Amino acid sequence: MIAGPIPPQRDELMTEPSLTSLYQQLILEHYRNPRNKSELEDHTVEAHVSNPVCGDEIRVQVRLQCDTIEDIRFDGQGCSISQASVSMMTAIVKGSNRDEAIQLAHRFTEMMRGSEEAAGDRSLGDLRALQGVSKFPVRIKCALLGFDALREALGEDSEAGPSGSRSTAGGRTLHERKAAH
Amino acid sequence: MLDTSPELDWAAVRDVFPILSEEVGGKPLVYLDSAATSQKPQVVIDALTYYYEHTNANVHRGIHELSRRSTVAYEDARGRLARFIGASGPEELVWTRGTTEAINLVAGSWALDNLREGDEILISTMEHHSNIIPWQLVARRTGAKVKYIEVDDEGRLVLDDLPALLTSRTRLVAISHVSNALGTVNPVREIVEQAKAAGALVLVDGAQAVPHRRVDVQELGCDFYAFSGHKMCGPTGVGGLWARKELLESMPPYHGGGEMIRIVGREESTWAEVPHKFEAGTPNIAGAVGIAAAADFIDELGFDAIAEHGRDVMSYAMERLSDIDHIRIFGPTDLAERSGVVSFVMGDAHPHDISTILDSEGIAIRAGHHCAQLVMQHFGVSATARASFYLYNSRDDVDRLAEGLELVQGIFGTA
Numbered sequence A: 001m002i003a004g005p006i007p008p009q010r011d012e013l014m015t016e017p018s019l020t021s022l023y024q025q026l027i028l029e030h031y032r033n034p035r036n037k038s039e040l041e042d043h044t045v046e047a048h049v050s051n052p053v054c055g056d057e058i059r060v061q062v063r064l065q066c067d068t069i070e071d072i073r074f075d076g077q078g079c080s081i082s083q084a085s086v087s088m089m090t091a092i093v094k095g096s097n098r099d100e101a102i103q104l105a106h107r108f109t110e111m112m113r114g115s116e117e118a119a120g121d122r123s124l125g126d127l128r129a130l131q132g133v134s135k136f137p138v139r140i141k142c143a144l145l146g147f148d149a150l151r152e153a154l155g156e157d158s159e160a161g162p163s164g165s166r167s168t169a170g171g172r173t174l175h176e177r178k179a180a181h
Numbered sequence B: 001m002l003d004t005s006p007e008l009d010w011a012a013v014r015d016v017f018p019i020l021s022e023e024v025g026g027k028p029l030v031y032l033d034s035a036a037t038s039q040k041p042q043v044v045i046d047a048l049t050y051y052y053e054h055t056n057a058n059v060h061r062g063i064h065e066l067s068r069r070s071t072v073a074y075e076d077a078r079g080r081l082a083r084f085i086g087a088s089g090p091e092e093l094v095w096t097r098g099t100t101e102a103i104n105l106v107a108g109s110w111a112l113d114n115l116r117e118g119d120e121i122l123i124s125t126m127e128h129h130s131n132i133i134p135w136q137l138v139a140r141r142t143g144a145k146v147k148y149i150e151v152d153d154e155g156r157l158v159l160d161d162l163p164a165l166l167t168s169r170t171r172l173v174a175i176s177h178v179s180n181a182l183g184t185v186n187p188v189r190e191i192v193e194q195a196k197a198a199g200a201l202v203l204v205d206g207a208q209a210v211p212h213r214r215v216d217v218q219e220l221g222c223d224f225y226a227f228s229g230h231k232m233c234g235p236t237g238v239g240g241l242w243a244r245k246e247l248l249e250s251m252p253p254y255h256g257g258g259e260m261i262r263i264v265g266r267e268e269s270t271w272a273e274v275p276h277k278f279e280a281g282t283p284n285i286a287g288a289v290g291i292a293a294a295a296d297f298i299d300e301l302g303f304d305a306i307a308e309h310g311r312d313v314m315s316y317a318m319e320r321l322s323d324i325d326h327i328r329i330f331g332p333t334d335l336a337e338r339s340g341v342v343s344f345v346m347g348d349a350h351p352h353d354i355s356t357i358l359d360s361e362g363i364a365i366r367a368g369h370h371c372a373q374l375v376m377q378h379f380g381v382s383a384t385a386r387a388s389f390y391l392y393n394s395r396d397d398v399d400r401l402a403e404g405l406e407l408v409q410g411i412f413g414t415a
Helices: A026-034 A080-093 A099-112 A122-135 A137-153 B010-015 B041-053 B064-084 B099-114 B133-142 B159-167 B186-196 B245-250 B287-301 B304-323 B351-359 B373-377 B395-412
Strands: A045-051 A056-065 A068-077 A176-179 B093-096 B120-124 B145-149 B170-176 B202-207 B224-228 B241-242 B261-264 B269-271 B327-331 B340-345 B366-368 B382-388
Touching: A026 A080, A026 A122, A045 A137, A056 A080, A056 A137, A068 A080, A068 A099, A068 A137, A080 A099, A080 A122, A080 A137, A080 B287, A080 B351, A099 A122, A099 A137, A099 B064, A122 A137, A137 B351, B041 B064, B064 B093, B064 B287, B093 B099, B099 B133, B099 B170, B099 B224, B099 B241, B120 B133, B133 B145, B145 B159, B159 B186, B170 B186, B186 B202, B241 B245, B287 B304, B304 B327, B304 B340, B304 B395, B340 B395, B351 B366, B351 B382, B351 B395
Parallel strands: B120 B145, B120 B170, B170 B202, B202 B224
Antiparallel strands: A045 A056, A045 A176, A056 A068, B093 B241, B224 B241, B261 B269, B327 B340, B340 B382, B366 B382
């Protein structure tokens, strides 16, 4: 006897994820009035990532001074989730050090994977408004795209895994990392 | 049996597609993504099941009864599809995995064998990537050049440029019959006439045309016609390349292996007759059987009725959607020049956000660049939302779509 269908996970038994939990006002506000969206001419590192599935693109430029993120700017285009997420992220990591930024990326990824504990972490600030995205599996990579760019710029490997955006097409990586200066 | 009188009951037609009874998130499915792939009627699903339960064996190899049956089923299906597209005989139809492989076959066989440095391949900016990338690869290998027919603001080819674009070096014009991103129906015969006068061959990407309209390859006058089964109610992984027998005979093999040879020697081998020369390896036999069942299904409804129903649903969709605030619809406004597709953007709601919100209402559309990034660039967008319709869709589906888009308005406001 071949095993029957795998029983649904707890998440799938829960009620339908609601659109209101996904499209919170704070997300639309960041989408329409993004923070730190401009060119950073004196950046020390930058990364450009894209999601080939939807064409979303994000470039993150960082001015690092002795491991401190003195300034960070982004440019990009895409859906409300990807653009709000990167806007919120830049507002939080500006002024932090490299390890704190990587830790933030780690916590945010945990929240996207459904961790309630991570979602309660106040260090995530506005990013907690994106918790609802974790109930929409096909949109999680949108929320992680900006963090992918941040990690790339800081020279840290992505932990995005299967749901992340570090996709490759035809064996060619779509991420370009460029260290300036 | 379906009623094939002029008063076709389209609700009954919809009922023979089992998947359309699915619920998504507790809501009845509204499937508006047929330009990506169509759904399958029960007769096609049954044909596949019957094949595996009663017929399955490898083709052209065995002496035993099942091998005979499967070979007959496979070759009968070829004849069925050859008639479906107006070929003069089954030997003019090469089975492929679909449109993409059919185009790659022409690129890898005919084009690499015939093109030289400085030769030109003329395509258009509205092509699907499958009718762009193979030619860029050929250009890289041969030194030939890819040139483009541009698209106007209504999403039509700028054919006024054609006389200047066609030169003595133009060897091939490769053009879509119907655009997957915009639904534009291109005047293929007109393009063929001019291309022929310039001495070029013409390849037509028929992936979006064959499901919706009677295609007669001889009447079109083209040299190659590529199509897919899965967009015309058939299974995935099967499609075809049509070309005249003499042209196929002049082309070198594409893949090497079993099935495509006559005699194999240590140094040299000889090839099977066309079309088998291009069908190395065990083919998609069940797929061929399935696409033949799909052709029977479509012919039973009749292309006249399908086209009339399609026009009715499309005109209603254009009317309902045009009324929505902040919507921008791409493609020709004249429905005679448009087939089955409404591509749009809406305010600052990104197409992916539109698609997520519609999905929560059980409505499946496509959001993205539709493998047509050049045409997206022309219109200055990175993505659009695309609702695509087929014979099982109705005005009710359009109403559900319009209501879903009102929900998008509610969430994104009118900014």
